Amino acid sequence: MSAPTQPPGAQIERTRLAWRRTTLTATGVLLFGLSTALPHRPGPAALAGLALMVLAFVGLVLVAYRRIADLSRTGGHQAGRYPAAFALLGLALTLPAAALILARG
Amino acid sequence: MWPAIRRWLDPTESGVGITPDYRFSLANERTFLAWIRTGLALVAGGLAVAAFVPNLRLAGVREVLAVGLVLLGAVVMIRAVDHWARSERAMRLGDPLPPSRFPAVLAVVLCLGALGLLALIVANVFQP
Numbered sequence: 001m002s003a004p005t006q007p008p009g010a011q012i013e014r015t016r017l018a019w020r021r022t023t024l025t026a027t028g029v030l031l032f033g034l035s036t037a038l039p040h041r042p043g044p045a046a047l048a049g050l051a052l053m054v055l056a057f058v059g060l061v062l063v064a065y066r067r068i069a070d071l072s073r074t075g076g077h078q079a080g081r082y083p084a085a086f087a088l089l090g091l092a093l094t095l096p097a098a099a100l101i102l103a104r105g
Numbered sequence: 106m107w108p109a110i111r112r113w114l115d116p117t118e119s120g121v122g123i124t125p126d127y128r129f130s131l132a133n134e135r136t137f138l139a140w141i142r143t144g145l146a147l148v149a150g151g152l153a154v155a156a157f158v159p160n161l162r163l164a165g166v167r168e169v170l171a172v173g174l175v176l177l178g179a180v181v182m183i184r185a186v187d188h189w190a191r192s193e194r195a196m197r198l199g200d201p202l203p204p205s206r207f208p209a210v211l212a213v214v215l216c217l218g219a220l221g222l223l224a225l226i227v228a229n230v231f232q233p
Contacts, residue, residue: 011131018135025142029149036156077127079134079193084113087186090141091179094148098175101155101168 012077016068022086023064026093030057033097037104046103049096056092063089109187116190122197133192140185143211147178161225170218181211 030053037050067082112118151174158167184207191203 011128015131018138022138025145029145083186087182090182094179101171
């Protein structure tokens with residue numbers, strides 16, 4: 001397979017949009033988690049779990065933002081460590097949610 | 106297992122094989138993101154079960170279901186980066202893309218779960 005010197009713009013744009021869609025989904029998950037947990041007057045441990053989720057979310061947005069910026073530069077096509085970083089932060093968002101459910105149940 | 110995890114961070118292993126057509130790499134990346142969104146949706150589903158399913162006659166079933174969905178979402182996210190890395194590596198080496206039964210397995214599991222939930226509703230196991 002030969003690589004073109006400049007990737008077609010549509011592919012880059014579609015990939016940037018995919019990153020944005022994904023952060024939008026993560027935003028929905030965070031807001032949903034907060035809206036269902038906060039009305040129950042969470043104790044300090046639960047608040048710590050929620051804070052972890054918020055931090056993970058901020059990390060997700062930062063990673064996505066940097067990747068989107070990279071994609072706009074020429075030569076920024078390789079995803080490098082972004083997928084691994086994003087998946088790890090996704091876990092940091094997800095696992096406190098499981099703990100919160102168990103703690104409340 | 107550790108080589109697989111190292112490959113998540115660097116599927117090219119410092120440049121093994123040849124760089125594939127950028128469009129294939131970007132398509133692989135978009136597929137990874139689609140799987141991440143699927144995982145996130147499962148987490149949202151688990152949170153919804155915990156928040157909205159009323160008390161069941163069998164205590165704890167709701168929590169097991171909710172946590173199960175959330176953990177399934179986590180598994181999907183891990184699998185997303187693993188499949189992305191293995192696909193990227195296969196493209197570099199000119200190998201066939203790694204086959205996977207995961208999508209089919211996930212579809213069957215979710216279908217069974219939905220049918221199970223339907224059965225619970227029909228059997229009216231929710232306390233009045």
